[in-house]
Amino acid sequence: xxxxxxxxxxxxxxxxxxxxxxxxxxxxxxxxxxxxxxxxxxxxxxxxxxxxxxxxxxxxxxxxxxxxxxxxxxxxxxxxxxxxxxxxxxxxxxxxxxxxxxxxxxxxxxxxxxxxxxxxxxxxxxxxxxxxxxxxxxxxxxxxxxxxxxxxxxxxxxxxxxxxxxxxxxxxxxxxxxxxxxxxxxxxxxxxxxxxxxxxxxxxxxxxxxxxxxxxxxxxxxxxxxxxxxxxxx
Amino acid sequence: xxxxxxxxxxxxxxxxxxxxxxxxxxxxxxxxxxxxxxxxxxxxxxxxxxxxxxxxxxxxxxxxxxxxxxxxxxxxxxxxxxxxxxxxxxxxxxxxxxxxxxxxxxxxxxxxxxxxxxxxxxxxxxxxxxxxxxxxxxxxxxxxxxxxxxxxxxxxxxxxxxxxxxxxxxxxxxxxxxxxxxxxxxxxxxxxxxxxxxxxxxxxxxxxxxxxxxxxxxxxxxxxxxxxxxxxxxxxxxxxxxxxxxxxxxxxxxxxxxxxxxx
Numbered sequence: 001x002x003x004x005x006x007x008x009x010x011x012x013x014x015x016x017x018x019x020x021x022x023x024x025x026x027x028x029x030x031x032x033x034x035x036x037x038x039x040x041x042x043x044x045x046x047x048x049x050x051x052x053x054x055x056x057x058x059x060x061x062x063x064x065x066x067x068x069x070x071x072x073x074x075x076x077x078x079x080x081x082x083x084x085x086x087x088x089x090x091x092x093x094x095x096x097x098x099x100x101x102x103x104x105x106x107x108x109x110x111x112x113x114x115x116x117x118x119x120x121x122x123x124x125x126x127x128x129x130x131x132x133x134x135x136x137x138x139x140x141x142x143x144x145x146x147x148x149x150x151x152x153x154x155x156x157x158x159x160x161x162x163x164x165x166x167x168x169x170x171x172x173x174x175x176x177x178x179x180x181x182x183x184x185x186x187x188x189x190x191x192x193x194x195x196x197x198x199x200x201x202x203x204x205x206x207x208x209x210x211x212x213x214x215x216x217x218x219x220x221x222x223x224x225x226x227x228x229x230x231x232x233x234x
Numbered sequence: 235x236x237x238x239x240x241x242x243x244x245x246x247x248x249x250x251x252x253x254x255x256x257x258x259x260x261x262x263x264x265x266x267x268x269x270x271x272x273x274x275x276x277x278x279x280x281x282x283x284x285x286x287x288x289x290x291x292x293x294x295x296x297x298x299x300x301x302x303x304x305x306x307x308x309x310x311x312x313x314x315x316x317x318x319x320x321x322x323x324x325x326x327x328x329x330x331x332x333x334x335x336x337x338x339x340x341x342x343x344x345x346x347x348x349x350x351x352x353x354x355x356x357x358x359x360x361x362x363x364x365x366x367x368x369x370x371x372x373x374x375x376x377x378x379x380x381x382x383x384x385x386x387x388x389x390x391x392x393x394x395x396x397x398x399x400x401x402x403x404x405x406x407x408x409x410x411x412x413x414x415x416x417x418x419x420x421x422x423x424x425x426x427x428x429x430x431x432x433x434x435x436x437x438x439x440x441x442x443x444x445x446x447x448x449x450x451x452x453x454x455x456x457x458x459x460x461x462x463x464x465x466x467x468x469x470x471x472x473x474x475x476x477x478x479x480x481x482x483x484x485x486x487x488x489x490x491x492x493x494x495x496x497x
Binding site for chain 1: 247266298299300302303306313314318320322381384385386388426461462476486489490491492496497
């Protein structure tokens with residue numbers, strides 16, 4: 001009895017991108033822009049790579065102290081929103097459903113297809129292996145970015161953490177490289193979203209309802225989170 | 235449901251606090267809160283609309299940034315581990331000479347005449363007699379080989395020695411429960427730190443670098459050197475120390491750099 005009722009709610013209500021996820025996505029977008037823009041300004045004061053400076057017009061915060069203030073404001077938005085996302089993604093089964101499994105063969109085939117501009121994008125509710133790798137990978141990079149940021153902020157209080165990055169400059173280097181990976185991801189992500197504008201609409205409106213558990217994912221996760229499904233429907 | 239009856243607690247005063255002041259000023263208090271709330275709302279709105287800021291928006295954004303910075307002061311005070319030691323290094327790793335930084339160039343450093351120099355004491359200190367360099371150098375000496383980290387992102391390993399600040403404050407009868415220790419310098423630089431960081435065992439009033447008297451650009455005859463804060467929190471050419479409960483600010487802090495700046 002209850003089972004079928006839960007299922008019917010799912011049928012009507014579970015969107016590809018439920019409301020909490022959409023809020024977290026755009027919050028993260030704002031936080032990332034603040035962190036990258038202000039981080040570039042902070043970097044300029046002591047560059048890691050010879051002549052690599054970021055022009056002032058693409059940085060955030062004006063003076064150095066302004067950039068630092070923005071960075072340590074954006075930090076809270078990024079981390080709190082990121083934690084909420086990790087909890088939500090794990091508890092709702094979204095990570096398991098959307099990002100796993102990443103199979104080596106599918107990945108190779110999808111990369112080959114992508115390089116030949118043959119990669120199918122008919123079903124937006126299903127991520128191909130390349131998307132799974134990128135979306136899963138960028139979560140890992142973001143976690144590394146936060147950890148290396150903490151190691152730079154508190155190399156004495158968190159000296160054990162900083163030691164994981166070798167030393168203070170090691171943590172700065174990792175922080176820079178992870179930033180570069182995030183910026184690279186963003187460029188691909190935004191470019192592809194612009195190529196398939198429906199994906200942007202989906203991230204604003206919620207997208208198509210997911211009628212049933214997808215073929216590849218475990219069957220149970222939709223049923224175990226009726227609360228998330230109801231929220232998503234609102 | 236009945237209202238909760240006050241439970242007997244040692245933290246609860248037996249006599250209820252007189253509410254008349256609050257009643258009389260109720261309107262004013264509500265007004266202040268409302269104003270704050272409105273300002274907060276405007277500020278949050280401004281944060282999401284970074285483009286097209288006008289002057290009022292910019293002031294609102296500034297007040298949010300400032301509020302977050304002082305919130306971060308509090309967070310850092312909580313994160314501070316009083317007994318946790320900063321990593322130390324060997325003499326072979328020491329960089330000589332240390333790296334210079336001030337709000338002016340190294341060529342503009344005005345050497346301190348140690349003959350006329352005195353360390354003045356002020357504020358919540360019992361024995362405010364000034365100290366000469368000679369007297370200070372006779373105090374027990376502590377050596378620190380620790381990493382100096384600048385807010386700009388550079389660092390080097392330095393070897394500093396001088397009297398432990400906690401021992402010095404105890405010797406002159408400073409109120410160790412006060413909130414701040416403030417410094418004034420010969421070049422008009424000012425700075426202040428929180429008491430727990432001042433009492434950390436790796437905080438010293440340094441007179442020597444690599445076992446030699448500190449040279450002029452690096453703070454001769456006396457500078458603060460602590461393992462738990464960024465470089466700009468460590469004034470050079472100190473001329474006075476004050477222990478106080480009134481927030482003293484500082485040269486860079488007043489321009490928007492984070493006050494606690496612990497590492």
